Amino acid sequence: MRILITGSAGMLGYSLSENFRDGDCYCCTRAELDITNESQVFEIVLKFNPDIIINGAAYTSAEKAEDNIEEAYAVNCYGVKYLAAAAESVNSCLIHISTDYVFKGDKKNGCYIESDIAEPVNIYGKSKLAGEQIVKELCSKYIIIRTSWLFNAQNNNFVTSIINSLRNKKELTVVNDQLGGPTFLGDLVDSIDKIVNRIKINDVDGIWGLYHYSGFPYVSWYEFACVIAQYSQLSGIVEPDVRMNSILSENYILRAKRPKNSQLNSMKFCRVFGVEQKDWRVGLEKVIYSISNNL
Template sequence: MRVLITGSHGQVGYCLTEQLKECNNITVLALDRDALDITDETVVKRVVNEFQPNIIINAAAHTAVDKAEEEVELSYAINRDGPMYLAQVAQSINAAILHISTDYVFEGNKQGEYAENDATNPQGVYGASKLAGEQAVAKACNKHIILRTAWVFGENGNNFVKTMLRLGATRNELSIVGDQFGGPTYAGDIAKSLILIAKRIFLSDSEFEYGIYHYTGLPHVSWFEFAETIFDVALQSGVISKKTSLTAITTDQYPTAAKRPNNSCLSMEKIGSTFSIEPSNWKLALNNIQAYVG
């Protein structure tokens, strides 16, 4: 199996690259933005046609949610056009594309978990550009898997866990939003799931449905509850000597340029029944919290 990874220096791209190194009989080409700018259609076609992958995993994205409100053109170039170019060339060589998307495609006001076929209604540029990317990929390539995820964290890159530990090192008190809910998702678990799906596609050992799947962690919590757990684990692990005092606030009390979904809880039923993939155990992933310091 030949696998091309884009965005190899991002949270998921890094984990994909590291995990695939340990796999037998897989040839990997892992490229960051400097090596492959997915917004350059000519370069995308050249790289893919030269490497001839069976699987393309697109982990490249413009994920700066608030900046996206100003960087509209850049957001659509990276989140819609780039994935479309990758999907088009994948179709031309009969490869499959695995594309990472987001909970931000939803409005975030549903009661209960979002299923894959629920109506989308993004509330900002980031979500709208990611939804446009989903639609472009689905239209361009028959063999596509779109994996929506949320609240991603990992040892590599910037994320909520690192932010909490950094702020906690210098502040005695922190105010954390307590009325937005979702499933923290470990980047290493996303990578593991994508590799499992890629192998299933390559081996074609059984029929399954191409299309959209959800993958996040359980249990669902608020950002406030997530922060509480981070500091509890950090204290138990000796990463910190004193726990920062946390106060739960509302979304209205913490205004941001882009509107966040209040409900980012995604259903795992479809991916579980199709691929036997379990939700990300984010609490277990935090046991490695020493790696998030510094």
């Protein structure tokens, strides 16, 4: 089973590369494979002839996307188009990672399911939704996974940002009216591994399509930050006298509007691939432990 991974220097791509490095895997950084370069995409895909392409490349900054619209679409839409077309040309399966930000966030009760109408409120979400639509149009064998609030110990993400801030400040203010499911990166990678194993044994009936996968329980950014602070204090990497304050989104000005409800229902994914929705607090403990050992 030959696997091609794009964006292998990034947060997701690197973790995927580490997970699959013992197999027949070609892991490409942006310098080695720029997915916005159509001829390069086709050259490498045709040469390596993968059974599976996992797209770990993405433009992920919602804030920067508002000012860099062309770049966001180049990576999240047109780059995905080239990958999808190349995957189809060699009969490869494309596993593509998308986001909770494809939703408007105005669902009053409960979580978003895959059939809910996607209506992004920022450029990042719009570019990611455009990429999803292209995959559906061009690929006969694809799996799109919408996930949310990814975190690990190594990269710049909400958890590491909160910890760094707590180590330098005595007080933090975080929005409390945006709800979602934090997702430990290791849990997402494990879930993708389950998909790859299904494809390896050719157990693919009914698996192609769109899925949601996130951690649980669902919380606000403020609640998430409070647990990060608590675990960090218990581990000794943050002083115990930090004060956490909450604020409404309307009073916390950012360039990109965020969905207030981006909770993802993961039942379909868990049923089809035989996995469990993981408690993000277990992943957070691993992240805190890793950070404390590297200070």
